[in-house]
Amino acid sequence: MSSPPADPHLVERTTGREHLLRGDFLHVVRDTVALPDGGSATREYILHPGAVMVVPLLDDGRVVMERQYRHPVGRVMVEFPAGKLGAGEDRLACGRRELQEETGYVAGEWAHAGQLHPCIGYSDEFIDIWFARGLRPGGRQLDAGEFLDVIAVAPAQLQAWCREGVVTDAKTLTGALWLQNVLSGAWNLEWQPQSEPS
Template sequence: MDQAEFGHLVEKKSASSELFKGRLLHAFRDEVILPSGKVATREYVVHPGAVMVVPLLEDAHGHLQVVLERQFRYPVGRVMIEFPAGKLDPGEDCFACAQRELREETGFSASQWAHAGVLHPLIAYSTEFIDIWFARGLRAGQRKLDDGEFLDVFTATPAELLDWCRVGVVTDGKTLTAALWLQNVISGAWALDWHEGV
């Protein structure tokens, strides 16, 4: 989409103040000039960005499985089912982050990778983006969880995952997006450009 043709919708920052700076989140309140010329305020969080990996695994019978995680998420107070994901370290390349997060959280490394796209999960109040990667040719290894990180790794069929999305067992936005992507890849509607990885 050519952003230049939508200039009549753009808001322009006229002032900015910092509200909060933590280890992960950095919050601001900006004054903006609306397309009408009126002034409004926008509060938002600056986030370093993240990756999510959709790991594909064949079981002993050659049937496709996906590697998932169960993790307690404090803000919502419940254990969630998610694909492996994590934030970018300062200066880190998205592909390097995807490889690192897959290895650290699940113990798997992958021989082939495909970049699927980018997700903006919280466009109303955050700069966060999530780079989506698919991985296959998985080799098991040792996990290296961060200190204070606790999660279970398990596998499910794509059909099981999609049913969990349908009935509300899976409600994590990035995982719902990945399930949509997975469904279209499996059906052949959306192609992936696979390349060798380490």
């Protein structure tokens, strides 16, 4: 695989920053940037600490998913388990924590798949993609004010939901792409055993 070409003729350089909002969750800034042609512009966007999404594989071939109401879009979404990184939190530790808290499952093996940037036009957010298998059920520990249903879905059903527009969440669509390629053998994962904290 070849690397993309160098792109210095496209790169903007930040020359200043204004903080527009510092909320409990969102931090919005306005950067002044020097453009490649020597002009200048402003870029407003959200700073985000990053997140982790988990594609949990059950022994029977199904995947663990969630149904959760998302206020900004006003509907219940079908998603893979995911959550925001805590300050200084290791990405695998975040995935393990989110899987257990939201679904009750712990996993015996984990594999890092890749990373996605879900909203490059207005946020620096990244989401690490992890696969988990060797799942064992346990108790959930949902955050206060968090309500979701845990479901098990056959990969073919997930693909149909993606095609039909039932699944529209960007991270879950990306997870479905990874799942399809992993199951077909086109993309390989490097599985590592993990002992879960007691």
